[in-house]
Amino acid sequence: xxxxxxxxxxxxxxxxxxxxxxxxxxxxxxxxxxxxxxxxxxxxxxxxxxxxxxxxxxxxxxxxxxxxxxxxxxxxxxxxxxxxxxxxxxxxxxxxxxxxxxxxxxxxxxxxxxxxxxxxxxxxxxxxxxxxxxxxxxxxxxx
Amino acid sequence: xxxxxxxxxxxxxxxxxxxxxxxxxxxxxxxxxxxxxxxxxxxxxxxxxxxxxxxxxxxxxxxxxxxxxxxxxxxxxxxxxxxxxxxxx
Numbered sequence: 244x245x246x247x248x249x250x251x252x253x254x255x256x257x258x259x260x261x262x263x264x265x266x267x268x269x270x271x272x273x274x275x276x277x278x279x280x281x282x283x284x285x286x287x288x289x290x291x292x293x294x295x296x297x298x299x300x301x302x303x304x305x306x307x308x309x310x311x312x313x314x315x316x317x318x319x320x321x322x323x324x325x326x327x328x329x330x331x332x333x334x335x336x337x338x339x340x341x342x343x344x345x346x347x348x349x350x351x352x353x354x355x356x357x358x359x360x361x362x363x364x365x366x367x368x369x370x371x372x373x374x375x376x377x378x379x380x381x382x383x384x385x386x
Numbered sequence: 387x388x389x390x391x392x393x394x395x396x397x398x399x400x401x402x403x404x405x406x407x408x409x410x411x412x413x414x415x416x417x418x419x420x421x422x423x424x425x426x427x428x429x430x431x432x433x434x435x436x437x438x439x440x441x442x443x444x445x446x447x448x449x450x451x452x453x454x455x456x457x458x459x460x461x462x463x464x465x466x467x468x469x470x471x472x473x474x475x
Binding site: 269270271272273280281284296297298299300301306307311313314317320324330331333334335336337338339340341343344347348349352353355356357359360361363364366367368 | 411412413414415416418419421422423424425426427467468469470471472473474475
């Protein structure tokens with residue numbers, strides 16, 4: 244999976260051929276799950292006009308602060324939503340930017356987080372991410 | 387007859403053992419799950435992430451090197467510029 248095949252700007256134009264960084268195949272998701280997350284991200288971005296990102300990896304304590312640091316690294320944090328997931332710590336953080344939180348209230352994020360945590364608790368990382376993205380996109384509404 | 391059964395038993399044992407030593411990709415809560423951290427960025431062309439070159443997926447080292455300005459981050463977080471939610475499972 245390259246940057247190109249998941250770039251939303253390109254998704255509107257012409258789909259790039261599927262290519263994969265070797266390291267992502269050692270990531271936490273299977274190929275099928277990667278494709279599903281890819282599609283969910285694309286749909287969430289396209290329907291809301293917001294920028295969704297997903298980080299899967301360990302988070303340093305305090306985890307909320309680390310998630311906010313990651314969110315800050317995005318090009319337009321105010322209009323971005325970050326889902327930070329640490330499977331080993333069993334922690335999930337959803338971070339919304341200043342602009343985003345006017346469309347995506349904290350209670351909406353909490354509902355999505357509950358759904359995601361339920362799926363993760365059952366061992367379904369990919370399904371939880373897809374469900375969470377769909378819920379968040381629905382709550383955020385159309386651009 | 388007995389030799390055949392022994393060979394069959396060894397064969398089955400070997401198959402089971404080989405299957406058990408293969409790295410499982412499935413996440414099971416509470417069990418060690420080793421993987422390379424990934425970060426899916428929605429629009430890498432527009433996003434600049436420390437330690438990356440615009441890739442959609444980043445390694446953990448990239449995220450670990452994200453800014454050392456801890457106090458500034460705390461102050462920013464304290465101003466309530468971000469929202470969201472947290473959960474555990």
